[in-house]
Amino acid sequence: MSYLLQHLLSASAEKFPKNNAVIFGEESLSYHELDSVTNKVAHYLISVGVKRGDRVGIYINKSIPSIISIYGILKVGAVYVPLDPQSPPSRVSYIINNCNIKIVLTSSAKVSGLLKLDNDTKYLSSILITDTKLIDLEETTLQVTPWSTIEKSKEIELPKMDAIQNDLAYIIYTSGSTGNPKGVMISHLNSLTFVNWAFNTMGFTSKDVFSSHAPLHFDLSIFDIYVAAKSGATLVLVPETMSMFPPRLAQWIEKNKITVWYSVPSILSMMVTHGQLEKRDFSNLRMVVYAGEVFPVKYLRKLMEVVPDPEYYNLYGPTETNVITYYKTPKIPDNQTVPVPIGKQCENMEVFAVTKEGTVVTKPGEEGELMARGTCIAQGYWGDEEKTNKVFVKNPFELHFNDRMYKTGDLVTLDENGDYIFKGRIDHMIKSRGYRIEIGEIEAAIYGNEMIKEVAVIAIPDDLITNRIKAIVVLKEGLEMDAAGLRAYCAEKIPKYMVPESVEFRETLPKTSTGKVNKPQLLKESLTE
């Protein structure tokens, strides 16, 4: 019975031992190899004191070692926490402290960045380097273990442990409105509810070749990694810089004979506009799956025209729910300008929308906040009961039940076919390139600079990447700063995808009659510039 995520790997290692489990560039591991090496990692983690439920960090650019790390950690019954290697050190330290990470798995390329955090991290005591490249290490009080320790290990059997499906599998940190990221706690059951649904509904086999585009700290990665593992299929990791060069990415899909592609729409849009798709042979590609943001319909239509054979799926769901609705996308009429729906609820998940008046949306025209129920719903935010209780609430229509539903904060309506259509947000969260961004987190970061008197951050709608971020800043009297200086300051506090792309300095900010910053006016002025 596969009730833990790592069971998917073990089962496929039995059934398809020689199939390639993961490929990255010239390197690859079969299911048997991946299963054995991750058993060794698990034994190592036990030997340094990792126990069921402990949080273990992964600070590695996407690569075969990052996949090994995931399963090694899960096999101890521990919880993996992806740390974005591109994130500023202060944010990484925050996460390490926030969920008490004692051990981090990293790479030779990233270890020095991690050692620099030593003074800011209270609990961190041990590091495992997951590749064999030799490096000179600066002096450190942390215990650093080289990969050769794992290679020499004879412990190839799966260690015994008692985890159950309700235990946490991973924590994914996402933007928080008050300035710090919040950790979404996902149990094995939460994740498997989605993985099993995708496997059963969309249909995959051991012959499939999945692309893996999203970084580990982005929950799109869950689909590629675990649905591929359940299928006994091959996972091919997309080199990170490849996405910058759409023609190369298109060639890469062809060359690797990818059968299942999954990414945010902006990557696909860039391939439509710059990828020279008509020159490529996509005869292996049988499924294109997109999620994370609205796919501009003109690019989606064009993509489906140039690459007509695959099935297209829109998946929808915040990190807190995995995926809760889907829409198998039919050919898009030429005159359609509205985005495609997010669709209907996935099997074994319940979604409904509640209007401002507290009634359930049942017909087109009515608008409400989307709510979700089911075993896919996360366990809340790590160490933050207040934020958890705000959005993980009892179902107002079934108060005698004890289960909690998640308030997505997304406004939706229904179309004539009963499909949900995404309309916007009830709060200040925005999307850019599929990333969730709380405007408040950017403003909090900028307010951290003592030269700043006032700041307003606005999101300017954009065709390709959903939103561009702009900061309008008032400096304290007599002080000077330029846009590059402010952006550099931001980059020390928040990930690059949250750093304002443009900065405008003003003497004052426009206010509404109640004294609030008039953001609608600022947006209007920015749009007419």
Add this chain to the structure above:
Amino acid sequence: MEIRESIRNYVKTELATSKEHSELSDSEQLIESGVIDSLGIMKLIGFLEDNLNVTIDDMELSPENFSSIDAITALVEKKLA
């Protein structure tokens, strides 16, 4: 020299975000170090096309052409020649 200067200036003020980056040399690897990312490259192309009067063909979108300030300058100069 003017072309190089303006590319350097754009990369340093609009794409680089950290203090180390503002001191980067013309041969420094922009992609590996993260100075140029997927959003950055589109901004940079927009800048080159609007300000330096070149059109970047899709097939020129390669890591080789955008690896450093030197490489970008060479690409633009070749196109203008």
